[in-house]
Amino acid sequence: MYKNFKIGIRAKIILGYIVIILCLLASVIILNNQITSLQKERNFIIKYDSQVQTLTNRIEKYILDMETSQRGYIITGDSSYLEPYYKAEENWKVDFDQLHQLLENRENQQEKLNAIKVTIEQWISTSGEPTIQFKKENNTEAINEFFKVDVGRKDMETMRNQFDAFRSDENTFTQNKAKQLDQRNSKLTTGLFGILVLVSFISIIIASGISRSIVKTMKEVTQTIKEMAASKGNYRTRIHVKTNDEINDLANATNELLDAFERREWLQANLAEIVTKYQGVSAITKLAETFLAEMAHKTQSTFGAFYVREMHNSDVVFVKKAAFADAGDNVGIEQFKLGQGLIGQCALEKRMFINHDISKEYRVIGTGLGEAPPKSVFIFPIIFEDEVIAVAELATMTSYTVLHQELVKQVIETFGLTVNSILGRMEIVRLLNESRAMTEELQVQSEELQTQSEELQMQTEELTMINEQLEERSKEAETKSQQLEKAKKELEDSAEQLVLHSNYKSQFLANMSHELRTPLNSILILSEMLSENGNNNLTEEEMEFARVIHSSGEDLLALINDILDISKVEAGKIDIIFDEVNMSEMPQQIEQIFAPVAKKKHLELHISKADNVGDIFYTDEKRFQQILKNLLSNALKFTERGYVHVDIKQLDHGQLTTNMQEVSAEWLEIKVSDTGIGIPKDKHQLIFESFQQADGATVRKYGGTGLGLTICKEFAKLLGGWITLQSEEGKGSSFTLTIPSLPNGLNETVIDVAYEEVVATIEVPETIEEVQKQVNESRPVSPQEVEVFQGKNILIVDDDYRNIYALKAALENRGMNILVAKDGLECLEIMEKNNAIDLILMDIMMPNMDGYETMSIIRTKMNLTDLPIIALTAKAMKTDRDKSLEAGASDYISKPLNLDQLVSVLRVWLVSKGS
Structure with a gap:
């Protein structure tokens, strides 16, 4: 200090x-x-x-x-x-x-x-x-x-x-x-x-001490300088001063000058000695050995290795050419690549590395008396024209001084030129030997080429003949191409005709559903009224007849709905709206609908939702629920004893294929399992076809049209997913619906690829109306309804007397006053004469003036914007509903009418108008 x-x-x-x-x-x-x-x-x-x-x-x-x-x-x-x-x-x-x-x-x-x-x-x-x-x-x-x-x-x-x-x-x-x-x-x-x-x-002591230290130091410096001058160039003498002042600085500066002179003399002498040693060497191995020996002696190294750059299969490697103080086994690795180990990093960065912290596991240095690990390692590159052409590594049992490092730097400044010169000379000798060998090979190849030239002459003549044959075949191909183009044009015309026929079929089915729904409307309403037996004038057998008629009408309605859905799918008229679906409420919704059916058949209904299912899922909620309800309806229909289970879970990331991940990161799997009659394996594909079931006995025992599975198969595909089937006859069935979460809608190209990955057999149960038929029971007219409907004036506008009769009887039974118009013109006449009408039930398809035009006149010309108008139509296309609302309808009900639905709609609009 x-x-x-x-x-x-x-x-x-x-x-x-x-x-x-x-x-x-x-x-x-x-x-x-x-x-x-x-x-x-x-x-x-x-x-x-x-x-x-x-x-x-x-x-x-x-x-x-x-x-x-x-x-x-x-x-x-x-x-x-x-x-x-x-x-x-x-x-x-x-x-x-x-x-x-x-x-x-x-x-x-x-x-x-x-x-x-x-x-x-x-x-x-x-x-x-x-x-x-x-x-x-x-x-x-x-x-x-x-x-x-x-x-x-x-x-x-x-x-x-x-x-x-x-x-x-x-x-x-x-x-x-x-x-x-x-x-x-x-x-x-x-x-x-x-x-x-x-x-x-x-004060006296301090003054005396300061003066004495100054005088004594000056005398010591003067004496030392005189001794150095008398020694005639002996730089080993040093000035020793005990004080730490300006005199000490002068002495230190003089000592540093002497140290610099001594180091320079040592460097120049050793540099000249090393360069002299490897002059005249013509082999790289001899050069490496000489260089290592001299550098080891000058730097007090006890271990060394020398590596030269070579090309092996277009890769740069450094191969060992010499070693120093080999103790019996090879010193150092045989070769290394750029960046491999510390020595490889030295070659890559083109700079020296000195490491004084050597592990005990490092290779030991052997002597005649024993072995000991080194204390320091010195790795340095030999560079020529900014390229590392060799790398040397030295190790010592002491430490490398700054003077040793300076000697190495000065030696390798010119040593790279020497190494490159020897390598170039050796490369010239190698190329000369290769040139001689190649000359001999060329002579042999020249003779072979002469022989091949004669063979090529013969092949040329053969190719000329083949070329003429190809020209003739080319002309024939042009003729066939014209014929294919003509066939393609005919196929395109046929495709246009198929599209046109498909549109005609869809329009025909829509019109046919209207014609079927119109009489069916009267059948359902009147049969339901008869089954209720409001006047208590029917026998039990007559009431049973009415219930059978009503049930048959609903079955006919289900068939019409299925046919209409098939036509919509085939015509591409179904609109799929992807939006949020609340999955947290899904188990309760399913249980509310199907628990009464399961209880009635003494079946166990179990619904489970996995913890990994999120609360929000993006799909078309209407089609999604229709598939689930049909699957459950089918399971309950074909199961006589045991259980029906519904398992809802989200697929893990590892379960998704690459194409599925491209579609969506979230996929939902809903499995509906039952212990019902099962399906034979040879019928798995058949049940997905239109109007097909497993066998005739199934149709006779359980009924159904065979359209439900086909519809649900198409719906699942429209949602981006599929349905798989696992079933054995007599052991129950398991239908699995797999669909993706699609917040941004459906990418049909990606969906098709993902769909092709799944070999699915898909079955969908019958429509939900069948389940609702089992759940809903006829109920009498309550006092509350009488109070709401009592004395209300209802105008029925319809050209079918059967519908008028059925509606009039049903509504008068609830205390309402009924007015009737046969078309739109008669409706407008009644409206002009009677301003006490509370609600209008408006049929759409009528002669003279249809419902659309009539509602538009009531809203615009008669300016009756608050009067409730309920549109009634047998057409079930989505465009029919939108068109009715645009024309001025307050609400929309499709035929055949469900009496409970009609009463519910009337109650809502009459109460709303009253308030």
């Missing part, structure tokens, strides 16, 4: 003066503190003595005032004499407490003060207060008796003596304090003279 801390000559002189000044300053500070302390103690004594004397006198005066007031009151009886008495009685206690606190560090004086207090209180209690009380009571006899003894006089005398003794002790205490101050003052004067002597002595 002393060597690092430098003090110059100037600093030493200044430091000496600073020390002297600091000593003087310390003396002044100490003296000032002592004087200040004496002044404080003197002031304390004066203040303390003054306070004690003042408080003592005041207390004594208060007691004397109390005695005087007491005697004046006793003599005169005048109460004004008591005012000084009571005032003094209060004040002497305050001064006594203050005096007692002032003496808190003097217990002896406090005891005396307490004795005075006891005397005072005794006088007050035995003399002062009793005599005053006697006087107030005019007890002259008691007063005379008291003054015969007069104990109060003795107390007052005792008090005065106690105060005199107290003051005497205080005077003695004050005098002792004054004597102590005098003694401290004498000591302070003596100490001041001692400090002055000490400071002077220190």
Whole structure:
């Protein structure tokens, strides 16, 4: 630490003066503190003595005032004499407490003060207060008796003596304090003279030491320089200076100059010696061995290896060419690539590496007596024209100095040229040998080429003949191409005709559904009214007939709906709307619908949803629910005993194929399993075809049209998914619906690819109307409905008398007044004459003026915007509903009408109009 801390000559002189000044300053500070302390103690004594004397006198005066007031009151009886008495009685206690606190560090004086207090209180209690009380009571006899003894006089005398003794002790205490101050003052004067002597002595010592160090150092530097001059170029002598000042800097600079001269001489000598050693070497192996030996001796290395750059199969590798101090086994690895290990990194970065932290597992260095691990490793590249052409590695049991590193740097600056020269010379020799060998091979190949030329001449003639044949075939191909183009045109015309026929078929099915729904509407309404037996005039058998008619009508309606759905799918008229679906409510919705059916058939219905299913899923909710309801309806229909299970889960990422992941990251799997009749394996494909079931017995026993599975198969595909089937006859079935979450809609190209990955057999159960038929029961007209419908004027506009009759009977049964119009014109006439109509049931397909035009006139020309108009139509296309609402309908109901649905719609609009 002393060597690092430098003090110059100037600093030493200044430091000496600073020390002297600091000593003087310390003396002044100490003296000032002592004087200040004496002044404080003197002031304390004066203040303390003054306070004690003042408080003592005041207390004594208060007691004397109390005695005087007491005697004046006793003599005169005048109460004004008591005012000084009571005032003094209060004040002497305050001064006594203050005096007692002032003496808190003097217990002896406090005891005396307490004795005075006891005397005072005794006088007050035995003399002062009793005599005053006697006087107030005019007890002259008691007063005379008291003054015969007069104990109060003795107390007052005792008090005065106690105060005199107290003051005497205080005077003695004050005098002792004054004597102590005098003694401290004498000591302070003596100490001041001692400090002055000490400071002077220190100043003399510092001045003498500084001057002696400067003179001694100058003499040492001068003597050393003279010895160096007399040695005639011997740079090993060094100047040794013990001080750390400017003279030391001069000596260090001279020593560094000598060190630089010595290093330069050593470097030049060793560099010349090494270069001389490998001059004239023509082989790279010999050059590497010579280089390693010389560098090891000069850097005190005990281990080494030399690697040269080569090309192996277009890869750059460095191959070992020589080693130093091989202890029996090969020194170093045989070869390495750029960046492989520390040596490979050295070649890659083109810079030297020195590592002093060597692991104990590193290769040991062998000697005749034993082996030991190295302490330092030195790796350096040999560069020529900015390319590493060789790498050398040295190891030592000591450490590589800066001088060793500098020697290596200077040697490899020119050594790269030597290595490249030898490698170039060796490459020339190798190429010369290869050239000789290639010349011999060329002569042999020339003879072979001559033979091949003759063979090619013959092949040319053959190719000419083949070319002529190809030209003839080309003409034939052009003719066939024209024929194919014509066939293609005919196929395109056929495709257009197929599209046109498909549109005709869809329109035909839509019109046919209208024609079927119209009479079916009357059948359903009237049969339902008969089955309710509102007038109680039908027998049980007649009511059963009505229920059979109603059930058959609903079955016919289901068939019409299925046919219509098939036509929509084939015509591409179904709109798929992808939106949010609340999956958290799905199990409860399924259970509410199907639990009564399962309970009725004594089946176990279990619905489970996995934890990994999110609350929100993106698909077409209407088609999705229709598939699920049909699957469950099918399972319940074909299961006589056991259970029906619904398992909802989300597929894990590992279960998704590449194409499925391209479609969506979220896929839902809903499995509907049952213990029903099962499906034979040879029928798995058949049941997905239109109007097909497993066998004739199934149709006879369970009914159904065979369209449901086909519809649901198409719906699943429109949602981007598929349905798979696992079933054995007599062991139940398991249908699995797999669909993706599609927030942005359907990418049909990607979906088709994903769909082709799944070999699916798909089955969908019959429509939900069949389940609702089993759940819903006919109910009588309630009093609440009568109250809502009572006296309401309903206008029925329809050209079919059967519908009019059925609707009129059903609505009049609920207390409504019914008006009838056969077409739109008659409707407008009734509207002009009757403004008390509460609601209109408007058929769409009518002669003269259809429902669309009629509703438009009512809304625009008659300006009846608040009148509820319910559109009734047997057409079930989505465009029919939209067109009805655009024309002015308040709501829309498709035929055949469901009586409960009609009543519910009427209730909503009549209540809304009333409110």
